[in-house]
Amino acid sequence: MKHIFQKGKSPSNPTLLLLHGTGGTEQDLLPLAELIDADANILSVRGNVSENGMPRFFRRLAEGVFDEEDLIFRTKELNEFLDEASEKYEFDRNNVVAVGYSNGANIAASLLFHYQDALKGAILHHPMVPRRGVDLPDLTGKDVFIAAGTNDPICPAQESEDLKSLLENASANVELHWENRGHQLTLEEVQAAGQWYKNK
Template identity: 75%
Template sequence: MKHIFKEGESLDSPTLLLLHGTGGTEEDLLPLVDYIDPTANVLSVRGNVSENGMPRYFKRLAEGVFDEEDLIFRTKELYEFLDQAAKDYGFDRQNVIAVGYSNGANIAGSLLFHYQDSLRAASLHHPMVPRRGIDLPDLSGKGVFIAAGTNDPICPAQESEDLKAILSGAGADVKLHWESQGHQLNLGEIKAAQDWYQQLD
């Protein structure tokens, strides 16, 4: 998968897995590192799927309707890529913290839904519920931050509440943060994510 890796202060530091929104690239979320943890390793990955020339992490059938078969395949692909990247670059595979926006938040959420050991924690900005009606792994000890918009036209407020409930039900420690800025990534939620990150165990 096309990506950027930047070593932080130490390979033992947390590794921030940056996952862009639809139409983005592996460059998009790099500025967030300065807010969240300038000392962290950074692994920023471009989605392998193209929708009308726009990079994404998995296919969709319509706005808000995921291609579940492709989602499962692409989640496994990303999970295996993380395993290999940890070997190639030498970072701690057990200390990967995802920072995802929109489509990137959805694939990060899907990692949590499908693989217990995929992430240590995740900061999900404007995510949806990746899949419904499945049993999640035990997510005890996993921290999850969800940034949602009260007037988000793409991701209804109930979607965010449902995601929090599902992840909490699997044992994750979930913080749901609300903004009134629609679907865009904004400074208020980035600062809230920074505060959440600094309180992680």
């Protein structure tokens, strides 16, 4: 997978896995990493799927309708990439925190839904529920921050509430942060995520 890796202060520091939104690139979320943890390792990945020339992490059938088969395949692909990257770059595989926006937040949530040890935690900006009607692994000890917009036309408020409930039912610690905005990524929610991260 096309990516950028930047070494942090120490290999034992957390690694921030940056996952862009539809049409983004591995450059997009680098400024967020600075705000969240300037000492962390950074692994910023570009989605392997192209939708009308726009990079994404998995296919969709329509706006808000995921191609579940492709989602499962791409989630497995990303999890295996993390295994390989941790060996190549010598970062702690058990100390990876995903930071995702929109489509990137959805694949990060999918990692939590499918693989118990894929992530230590996650910051999800405007995510949706990746899959419904599936059993989640035991997520005890996993910390998740969800940032949502009350007027988000792409990601209805109920999606954020449902995702919080599903993760909490799997024993994750979840904080749901609301902004009175739409689907855009705001500085306020990034700062709130940074504050949450520092308190963990």
